[in-house]
Amino acid sequence: MHPAVEFQQVSRVFDTVRAVDGVDLTVAEGEFFSMLGPSGSGKTTCLRLIAGFEQASAGCIRLHGRDAAGVPPYERDVNTVFQDYALFPHMSVLDNVAYGLMVQGVARAARHRQAEAMLAMVKLADFGGRRPAALSGGQRQRVALARALINQPRVLLLDEPLGALDLKLREAMQTELKALQRQLGITFVYVTHDQGEALSMSDRVAVFKQGRIEQVSSPRELYNRPRTAFVADFVGGANVIDASLAQGLIGRAQAFSVRPEQMDFVTEDDGGIRLAATLVDVQYHGAVSHYQVVLADGRQLAVSRPNLLDATQAAPEPGQAVVVGWPAHAMVMLEA
Amino acid sequence: MPTISIRRRLARLLYRRQTLLLLLLLTPPLLWFGVVYLGSLLALLMQSFYTFDDFTMAVTPELTLANFRAIADPANPLFGANIDIVLRTLGMAAAVTVACALIAFPIAYYMARYARGWQKGFFYIAVMAPMWASYIVKAYSWTVILAKGGIVYWLLQVLGLTPLLEAVLSLPLVGGSSLSTSNLGRFMVFTYIWLPFMILPIQAALERVPLSLLQASSDLGARPAQTFRTVMLPLAFPGVVAGSIFTFSLTLGDFIVPQLVGPSGLFIGNYVYTMQGAVGNIPMAAAFTVVPVVLIGLYLTLARRLGAFDAL
Numbered sequence: 001m002h003p004a005v006e007f008q009q010v011s012r013v014f015d016t017v018r019a020v021d022g023v024d025l026t027v028a029e030g031e032f033f034s035m036l037g038p039s040g041s042g043k044t045t046c047l048r049l050i051a052g053f054e055q056a057s058a059g060c061i062r063l064h065g066r067d068a069a070g071v072p073p074y075e076r077d078v079n080t081v082f083q084d085y086a087l088f089p090h091m092s093v094l095d096n097v098a099y100g101l102m103v104q105g106v107a108r109a110a111r112h113r114q115a116e117a118m119l120a121m122v123k124l125a126d127f128g129g130r131r132p133a134a135l136s137g138g139q140r141q142r143v144a145l146a147r148a149l150i151n152q153p154r155v156l157l158l159d160e161p162l163g164a165l166d167l168k169l170r171e172a173m174q175t176e177l178k179a180l181q182r183q184l185g186i187t188f189v190y191v192t193h194d195q196g197e198a199l200s201m202s203d204r205v206a207v208f209k210q211g212r213i214e215q216v217s218s219p220r221e222l223y224n225r226p227r228t229a230f231v232a233d234f235v236g237g238a239n240v241i242d243a244s245l246a247q248g249l250i251g252r253a254q255a256f257s258v259r260p261e262q263m264d265f266v267t268e269d270d271g272g273i274r275l276a277a278t279l280v281d282v283q284y285h286g287a288v289s290h291y292q293v294v295l296a297d298g299r300q301l302a303v304s305r306p307n308l309l310d311a312t313q314a315a316p317e318p319g320q321a322v323v324v325g326w327p328a329h330a331m332v333m334l335e336a
Numbered sequence: 337m338p339t340i341s342i343r344r345r346l347a348r349l350l351y352r353r354q355t356l357l358l359l360l361l362l363t364p365p366l367l368w369f370g371v372v373y374l375g376s377l378l379a380l381l382m383q384s385f386y387t388f389d390d391f392t393m394a395v396t397p398e399l400t401l402a403n404f405r406a407i408a409d410p411a412n413p414l415f416g417a418n419i420d421i422v423l424r425t426l427g428m429a430a431a432v433t434v435a436c437a438l439i440a441f442p443i444a445y446y447m448a449r450y451a452r453g454w455q456k457g458f459f460y461i462a463v464m465a466p467m468w469a470s471y472i473v474k475a476y477s478w479t480v481i482l483a484k485g486g487i488v489y490w491l492l493q494v495l496g497l498t499p500l501l502e503a504v505l506s507l508p509l510v511g512g513s514s515l516s517t518s519n520l521g522r523f524m525v526f527t528y529i530w531l532p533f534m535i536l537p538i539q540a541a542l543e544r545v546p547l548s549l550l551q552a553s554s555d556l557g558a559r560p561a562q563t564f565r566t567v568m569l570p571l572a573f574p575g576v577v578a579g580s581i582f583t584f585s586l587t588l589g590d591f592i593v594p595q596l597v598g599p600s601g602l603f604i605g606n607y608v609y610t611m612q613g614a615v616g617n618i619p620m621a622a623a624f625t626v627v628p629v630v631l632i633g634l635y636l637t638l639a640r641r642l643g644a645f646d647a648l
Contacts, residue, residue: 080551086549099566103556
């Protein structure tokens with residue numbers, strides 16, 4: 001059984017910029033695969049390479065086992081949901097959704113019927129007669145989704161589709177997308193810079209940095225066992241203790257990361273790892289509070305504590321001296 | 337308490353009363369538009385109802401519909417000649433519009449989607465430079481180019497295509513005694529002169545089509561020709577219509593090119609010019625000017641029906 005998408009040492013070079021630099025990845029059939037990274041990290045270029053809007057400068061791309069070199073987008077069994085939705089403004093919503101069938105020569109009655117079914121699936125059953133300009137952002141996004149699914153592609157590509165939506169709508173769409181993927185069984189390849197999105201929806205996540213993949217793991221694995229300082233910091237925000245400080249604390253000159261929620265302010269000395277610091281800033285976030293502490297040598301750490309109503313300890317104030325500690329198992333040794 | 341200058345007071349007043357500011361800004365151009373433009377047009381329209389005495393060559397302000405009947409009433413003796421003029425002009429306007437659209441589209445397409453860097457600037461200048469030359473100079477140059485001893489004849493002779501030219505010139509509607517006295521020649525000059533007016537709106541419309549739309553179309557399975565037909569062309573159509581309004585109305589009103597190039601046979605513009613000039617039949621001339629106004633009105637309504645102004 002071939003993987004849905006396979007990259008072998010794929011590079012894409014623009015003049016002197018290596019947008020994608022020797023990337024290897026494998027997306028399994030039926031998987032929800034996310035590509036996560038900051039702007040300019042190469043994740044969107046990789047998506048466009050899968051869709052066929054770009055050609056690889058080097059390396060080999062395989063779709064379901066077949067080499068995709070020189071295959072134009074209209075011959076690939078891949079469909080895309082664009083970041084700006086790219087709905088055709090001169091067609092009705094129904095014609096937009098039916099477009100994929102129209103270019104294949106499907107008769108009007110049949111393709112309209114299928115388009116109506118598709119719209120019902122994305123919960124826009126009565127919107128067929130409207131124009132894209134008359135829809136809200138969330139509605140347009142769902143039309144784009146219906147349009148991309150009508151050809152029943154084996155791989156669906158989503159290019160930061162939820163970026164323009166407000167938080168509540170985004171969260172609702174995340175649940176819907178995940179449910180849809182489970183229901184249809186299609187391989188989803190999802191590009192985002194929002195690590196919360198990637199973690200909540202995906203089966204596996206690839207973290208991109210400057211055209212290369214730093215780590216590919218399941219969300220839990222990615223969060224609990226980041227391999228590099230970049231991944232530790234990008235996914236979840238972590239305290240990265242560099243090698244020199246680590247030498248003094250645990251006797252090993254290897255950097256490690258500790259999640260802010262694993263750290264706490266300790267009062268008793270029970271033999272665990274302790275660091276003296278000064279509290280600088282407190283940010284209240286409803287469910288949790290983020291505490292910014294500074295060590296004697298200027299290094300900054302972040303501690304996250306839930307705001308429990310009946311906290312036995314009084315929260316420290318900015319300017320106070322505190323002692324920060326964490327359990328040994330919370331330390332994740334980093335490779336780089 | 338510091339005294340506020342008159343200027344400052346006026347500025348604050350205009351800030352508070354936005355309508356007053358708008359009125360002050362719009363009144364001069366609206367006055368000009370109303371009095372000079374619309375007023376003169378209305379005065380002309382009024383003239384079309386006056387009587388012209390053929391014997392005394394005098395215009396009297398007696399209201400009559402005789403001028404319009406000469407154009408619209410088949411029973412009127414002048415109707416045949418007048419309707420010939422209108423149809424001749426209309427036919428040329430339609431032909432020129434179609435030809436301009438067909439020639440301009442590939443040029444505009446290349447300019448909008450392929451030209452980059454210095455090429456883009458080059459194309460813009462190449463398209464607009466002819467508009468900087470005098471209109472009459474251009475028309476006259478074409479009479480020289482199309483003349484019997486001119487470049488076109490010479491080129492066709494060199495290529496051995498003279499028999500072809502003879503055959504074309506002997507066609508009833510299109511031809512004539514020579515290229516510069518044939519409808520074909522007149523058509524070529526019109527097409528050349530109005531071409532920039534067609535290229536620029538089409539280029540603007542094509543440029544506005546987002547790349548993601550074309551990629552989406554391709555992604556959904558449309559071959560390049562299908563993408564062109566179903567996405568590019570419909571979105572470029574308003575630009576074509578905008579350009580066609582230019583070419584159509586400019587040809588309808590033109591009176592210089594028909595005089596310089598082409599067979600005898602008046603265009604609407606020529607007839608109006610003749611009537612108001614030596615003959616002094618202002619009422620008839622005025623009545624004739626109503627014809628292009630009505631025709632353009634019908635054309636715009638048709639364009640609107642076809643959805644050309646939807647993007648607005």
